[in-house]
Amino acid sequence: MARRADPTPDVPGTRLPPELHRVWGVAPPPATRGPRAGFGVERIVATAVELGDARGLAAITLTGVARGLGVTTTALYRHLDSRDELHVLARDHALGRPDPEPPGGSWSAGAAAWALALRARYAAHPWLADLPVRLPVTPNALAWFDALLGVLRRGPFDPPGRLRAAALLDGHVRAAAVAARDLAAPGPPLQPGSALVATLGALLAERGLSRAAAVVDAGLYGEPAGHGTDDDFRHGLDTILAGLAARAGETVHGGAPHPG
Amino acid sequence: MARRADPTPDVPGTRLPPELHRVWGVAPPPATRGPRAGFGVERIVATAVELGDARGLAAITLTGVARGLGVTTTALYRHLDSRDELHVLARDHALGRPDPEPPGGSWSAGAAAWALALRARYAAHPWLADLPVRLPVTPNALAWFDALLGVLRRGPFDPPGRLRAAALLDGHVRAAAVAARDLAAPGPPLQPGSALVATLGALLAERGLSRAAAVVDAGLYGEPAGHGTDDDFRHGLDTILAGLAARAGETVHGGAPHPG
DNA sequence: ACCTGAACACCGTTCAAGT
């Protein structure tokens, strides 16, 4: 409890586990004397985010960041403990702060707005969806979590119900982001009328998978417009919100309105 | 259209794109003469699945498979085009065939049974959830797809509605599988009363994130029993099914019954 | 205090040989 004389604030963050020091900004004694570092954690993280945005999570490597900064890979270990910590820092940076919550509106409209806003962050940084799922323990992740809990408080949920709803909505955003990104990648040519579609239809019929065959034959299968799109995300979101309302004894007609 | 004299069946599969030949079993001219291979695609794939089950998708490497089989890495290229093809084959093998559909029952009970069965496959092979999302074009993936379309045909959906519902259910299984696996991994100690929880509460209060702070302080945050569990999966599934029913103008009381 | 360089164990993939 003794206050220290130096300018370092006596923040509670200093009791965080070591791997969370840097993401909470309590790690490095500012180091204002001695040979100044040619680069800092900020530039490392910014470079990591750029690499991920351009070429995916696999491109967020210590080697790649070092190349981008013009230093050796091993120099990064002065600023970082491991590649895992780089991922922690990059995630929180890419997440950013959520938009301020508009005051009024129903819980379901608020939840829809939250989900769309998070979806937009995943769209800007698709590699976010490839990081492991963690309980939010970093500043920006917790700010998003707090914002969602705020809108859900206006809904018919008890505290555990809020957490379950939050997990469901978060999972949907993540799943939709992965699907949108992966299905947009070039794959086998599934356009209606293509040789592959005809072949697939024949193989499915041969194996008695008639219902999948019907979908393929109807040309519903290869339309990239039909899968993993924003419409799909919206449909799933409205379905989840309708389900939450229905299970709480409420009724919502026509789903949540589109915000914005 | 000319029938060939040799015993190779004139299957339509021979018109598939090359990267799908092996997974459909139409690739290698059986090669019954000449020096027999010491190992085949079957043993490669079985080894790959074992590696993934034991140590995750990152462990499914050509190097690891070769080590397991006692051959050099480069020898695998006789049987495989790339690591990607290994992933395609391993996924279809781990997915297996879906269980035969029980005859009667409501569409929602059938959909719940389908989701639980797929969830069980993801539990047995957690690395499945890390593979990229693809439209099903392999035999077992298509069999699962066909099974789900079969139960959804009994529900209030038009063909595009069936596809949207299928995407939503598939995404939920995947998201729940990832969350369950990742949250089960050892992380920072978030037990109620731990130093981290106290510190986090203080930091959140300091930043005005009062609703997240309340969750943390109430001890709802660190209970591993509360997040990513089978209960969470069930809750989300029932919510989605209730939402699908509600949006189709139906009403389901109390969610879908638990099968089994 | 900060960075470099060598070293090690690990990847996927290509190509030239061996049998």
Place this chain on the structure above:
DNA sequence: ACCTGAACACCGTTCAAGT
């Protein structure tokens, strides 16, 4: 036909030096 071995470009991480 099948496998080995060398080579190349790429990883994360540790340790001993350099300035």
